[in-house]
Amino acid sequence: MAQEKRVVKGYEVxxxxxxxxxxVILAVAEQQNKPYLVCYCTRQNLLSMEQYYGAESGNDYLMAMQDFTERIQDEVAALQQERANLLLDMPVLTANECYALTSExxxxxxxxxxxxxxxxxxYRAAHHQLVVAIGGFGMSPHSRGRTVYVRNVYSGKEQRWNRDDMLGSVKPEHIPRWVQQRLEQQQAPEKKRAQQRVDAR
Structure with a gap:
């Protein structure tokens, strides 16, 4: 069975x-006046939907290819800078550092x-792996739903994963030192709002 062609804005990827x-995407539509398209795609949203942006079209293949490769190089440079800015050791967490999750x-x-x-x-490092579950049917063991909404401990951003994406709960002796501070920072606004509700009564 032939694989379905992926099309972006009328251009074939x-x-x-x-x-x-x-x-980073390079797409072609020979029938267009500007047959070459370069753009970005991201799925950084809670529904993991594809979102396209930064589209540039042109009629020179080599210029399109240069744009395509430069965008990739820019992303690599940003990742290298992110790694250089980390002041903490961020080893990858494996099954050895976690309690295995049971079906219950x-x-x-x-x-x-x-x-x-x-x-x-x-992204295989502790600051991308460590999350706290905050919602979704997948949190409960007997639910039909598998989606788990989490908050990344390091960045504070909410993400969407499935129940079977989780490796396990982290053993106390392997919890990095920075985790407690980050959790307190993220919980502080919630505690403040709760206190304001109590004071307003």
Whole structure:
């Protein structure tokens, strides 16, 4: 069975490289006045929907290819800078550092690690793995739903994963020192709002 062609804005995708938070795309539509298109695609939203932006079209293939490769190089440079800015050791967390999750496990408010193989190679490190479950049917062991909404401990950003993407709950002796500070920072606004509601009564 022939694989369905991927089309972006009427252009057929011929090259696509996932790097960092984006996918860099080169697409072609020979019938267009400007047959070559370069753009970004991201799925950094809670529904993991494809969102395209930064589209540039032209009639010179070599210029389009140069644009395509330069965008990839820019993403690599940004990732290298991100790594250089980390002041903490961020080793990858494996099954050895986690308690295995059972079929009866409830994820609510658990400190969990995402399976490294579910992350892109450039993101296989503790600050991308460590999350706290905050919602979704997948938190409960007997629910039909598998979606788990989490908050990344390091960045504070909310993400959407599936129940089987979770490696396990992190053993106390392997929880990095920075985790507690980050959790307190993220919980502070919630505690403040709760106190304001109490004071307003």
């Amino acid at each position: 011929v090259q696509a490289i996932e790097i960092g938070k984006v996918e 496990a409830n994820f609510e408010n658990e400190l969990l690690a995402i399976r490294p193989e579910r992350l892109r190679p450039e």
